[in-house]
Amino acid sequence: MLDNLKTGLQDAIKKFVGNDEIDEQSVKEFVKDLQRSLLQADVNVKLVFDLTKKIETRALEEKIPTGIPKRDYIVKILYEELSTTLGSERKFELNKAKGNIILVLGIQGSGKTTTIGKLARYLTKKNHSVGVIGADTFRPGALAQITSLCEPFDIEIFGQEKEKNAVKIINNGIDYFNKAEKEVIIIDTTGRHKEEGGLMDEMKELTKKIKPDHTLLVIDSTIGQQSEAQSKAFTEVSSIGGIIITKLDGAAKGGGAIAAVTNTNANIFFIGTGERIDDLEEFVSTRFVGRLIGMGDIQTLLQRLKEIQSEDQEIKMQRIMSGKMTINDLYEQLEQINKMGSLKKVMELIPGAAQVPEKDIDNIEENMEKWKFIIQSMTKDEKEDPDLMNSSRVKRIAKGSGRSEKEIKELLNRYKQSKQMMKASKGRGMRQLMKKLGAS
Numbered sequence: 001m002l003d004n005l006k007t008g009l010q011d012a013i014k015k016f017v018g019n020d021e022i023d024e025q026s027v028k029e030f031v032k033d034l035q036r037s038l039l040q041a042d043v044n045v046k047l048v049f050d051l052t053k054k055i056e057t058r059a060l061e062e063k064i065p066t067g068i069p070k071r072d073y074i075v076k077i078l079y080e081e082l083s084t085t086l087g088s089e090r091k092f093e094l095n096k097a098k099g100n101i102i103l104v105l106g107i108q109g110s111g112k113t114t115t116i117g118k119l120a121r122y123l124t125k126k127n128h129s130v131g132v133i134g135a136d137t138f139r140p141g142a143l144a145q146i147t148s149l150c151e152p153f154d155i156e157i158f159g160q161e162k163e164k165n166a167v168k169i170i171n172n173g174i175d176y177f178n179k180a181e182k183e184v185i186i187i188d189t190t191g192r193h194k195e196e197g198g199l200m201d202e203m204k205e206l207t208k209k210i211k212p213d214h215t216l217l218v219i220d221s222t223i224g225q226q227s228e229a230q231s232k233a234f235t236e237v238s239s240i241g242g243i244i245i246t247k248l249d250g251a252a253k254g255g256g257a258i259a260a261v262t263n264t265n266a267n268i269f270f271i272g273t274g275e276r277i278d279d280l281e282e283f284v285s286t287r288f289v290g291r292l293i294g295m296g297d298i299q300t301l302l303q304r305l306k307e308i309q310s311e312d313q314e315i316k317m318q319r320i321m322s323g324k325m326t327i328n329d330l331y332e333q334l335e336q337i338n339k340m341g342s343l344k345k346v347m348e349l350i351p352g353a354a355q356v357p358e359k360d361i362d363n364i365e366e367n368m369e370k371w372k373f374i375i376q377s378m379t380k381d382e383k384e385d386p387d388l389m390n391s392s393r394v395k396r397i398a399k400g401s402g403r404s405e406k407e408i409k410e411l412l413n414r415y416k417q418s419k420q421m422m423k424a425s426k427g428r429g430m431r432q433l434m435k436k437l438g439a440s
Contacts, residue, residue, distance in 0.1 A: 004040060004041060005037060005038070005040075005041040005254070005255040005292065006291070006292050006293075006294075008033075008036065008037025008038075008040060008041070009034065009037050009292055009293050010292075010293060010294045011033070011037075012030060012033035012034050012036075012037055013075055013078070013293060013294070015029075015030075015033065016029075016030040016033070016071065016074070016075075017071045017072075017075065019071070022070045022071050022074070024060060027056060027059045027060055027074065028056065030059075030074070031052045031055060031056045031059075034052050034055065034078070035048055035049070035052050038051070038052075038255065041253065041254065041255030041256055042224035042225055042253035042255065042256030042257075043225075043255050043256045043259045044225055044228075044256065044259060044260060044263065047085065047259055047263060051081055051082070051085050054081050055074075055077055055078055055081050058077045058081070059074045059077055062077070075293070078293065079286075079289055079290070079293060082285075082289045082292070082293070083285045083286045083288075083289045084285075085259065085262070086258055086259065086262055086285040086288060086289060087258070087261075087262035087267075087268055087283070087285045090267050090269075091269070091282065091284075092214075092242060092269035092270065092282065094123075094128065094183070094184065094213075095213055099177075099178060099181075099182060099183055099184070099185060100183065100184045100185070100213045100214065101174065101185045101187065101210065101211075101212040101213050101214070102119075102184065102185065102186045102187065102212060102213065102214045102215075102216060103187050103189065103203075103206060103207065103210060103212035103214070103215045103216070104116050104119070104186060104187060104188060104189065104215075104216045104217075104218060104244075105189050105202065105203050105206075105215070105216070105217055105218070106217060106218030106219070106220075107219075107220070107230070108139070109220065110218045110219060110220040110246060111218060111220060111246035111247060111272065112188070112189075112218040113136065113142055113145050113146050113149075113188055114145075114149065114246075114272075115218050115244055115246055115270075115272060115280070116132060116146060116149075116186055116188050117132075117146060117149030117150055117277060118149075118272065118277055118278070118279065118280035119186060119216075119244070119270065119280060120132050120149075120150055120153075120155045120186055121149075121150075121153055121155070121277050121278060121280070122270075122278075122280050123184050123186075124153060124154075124155060125278075128183045128184050129181070129182050129183045129184070130155055130156075130182060130183070130184045130185075130186065131155075131156050131157075131158060131173070131176075131177035131180065131182040131184070131185050131186070132146060132150055132155060132156070132157050132158070132185075132186045132187075132188065133157075133158045133159070133169065133170055133173035133174070133177070133185060133186070133187045133188065134146050134147070134157055134158065134159035134169075134188050135159075135166045135169045135170050135173070135187055135188055135189055135190070136166075136188050136189060136190045137163070137164050137165070137166050137169070137190060138190040139190065142188065143157070143159040143161060146159075146188055147159070149277060153277070156177075156180070156182075158172070158173035158176050158177065159173075160172065166189065166190060166206075167206070167209050167210070170187055170206075170210055171210075173185070173187070174210075187210070187212070189202065189206065190202070200233050200234070200237050203215065203217075203234070203237055203238065204237055207237075207238065212240075213240070214240060214241070214242065215238045215240060215241040215242075216241065216242050216243070216244055216269070217230065217231070217234045217238075217241060217242075217243050217244070218243075218244045218246060219231065219243055219244070219245050219246070219257065219261065220246055220247055220257075221245050221246060221247050221248050221253065221254040221257040221258070222247055222253055222254075222257075223253065223257065224253030224254075224256035224257050224260070225253075225256045225257075225260045226260075227245070227256075227257040227260040227261050228260035228261065228263060228264055231243055231260070231261040231264045231266040232264040232266075234266065235264055235265065235266045241266075241267075242266070242267045242268070242269040242270075243261050243266050243267065243268045243269065244268075244269060244270040244271070244272065244280075245257055245258060245261065245268060245270075245271050245272065245283075246271075246272035247272060248271050248272060248273050249272075249273050249274045249275070249279070258271075258288075262285075268283040269282065269283060270282060270283055271283045271288075326383060326384050326385075326386075327375055327378065327382070327383040327384075327386050327415060328375075328383040328384060370403055370407055370411075371411050373401040373402065373403060374397060374401045374403055374407065374408055374411055375411075376401065377396075377397045377400035377401040378397055382397075386412055386415060386416075389412060394408050394409065
């Protein structure tokens, strides 16, 4: 997520805290490094200089509380000022007393339809019953796209391919889902081409006729500072609206987009952080900034853990921590990690872990992928009791998995080491980690 900005900010911090002495000169150099990183991320020049001026003034003039190292306090100032600059803490909330109609709009190519699939998935994980109305009557394949995104998760779609009147489709869809007692109805609309004016005209018309409970505008982060014009026009038209910023996983201008939107006092409710259907997150500026500067985001990590956790998993984890671990358990843990997204993204959420070199993370992910193929080639008995392994079994598994005998022996050695470590500590290390994460 925003790799260039994140690398720039973290490098600036690393250089600053590595100074032998924290004086006025080192603070000014730190501020220049911050300015360079923010400007390269397409953040508005005036906003950059206003922000860094505040950081410099506070760093040089504020009294440092007793017992806190000066360098740590100045990094804390950066965290606070960046969080304030990147928006409020307002959350997206549904009306519990009635059904909620969410109208979603966006310029063509902004990722609107994909984002609707992600939003529907996000809300179903929050235990809301969701229906989606496909009312994009212009783009061929729009209904098929939203259907392919939602159907695997049993999210019901309403669409009428032969009907060209979007308002009629929406009204029919609302009637249909109201009868089905859906808590949330999300409406996909026709993406406007190029200019914002047509988008705002459409929003006025649809808002007047549909009377949605929420209107959300999808903005592509790759347009950077141009996001300000769209969000400003949007807030002038809608008093009950919010913004979803997409494509932050690869956007060099993503920092500029977020800063531009929050500069208009628009509420960013969600951000798209990847291509997976689960890669949609609530935007909370403090948590977002924590990840940018390498402080992690424990709340999001715990939320993801909770989503994949079940009572059955808790029982298995207790067995693993007691040292009674099988290869099957190892495989299931690898699958659980996959459900949380890429290992790189998971590491971003853990304080300090963002400093792990990317090549090391890549090596771990490569090993995990190899191990899955190896485990899949084992028999049920071998997974339950790896002590059965002999040279002929190893050769058979190597042939079946397409991996070398050396790699299979390496997996078995890692498994035995992990099992012995768990048994010796009775899971104390894991429990301590979970306690630190606030999961005890």
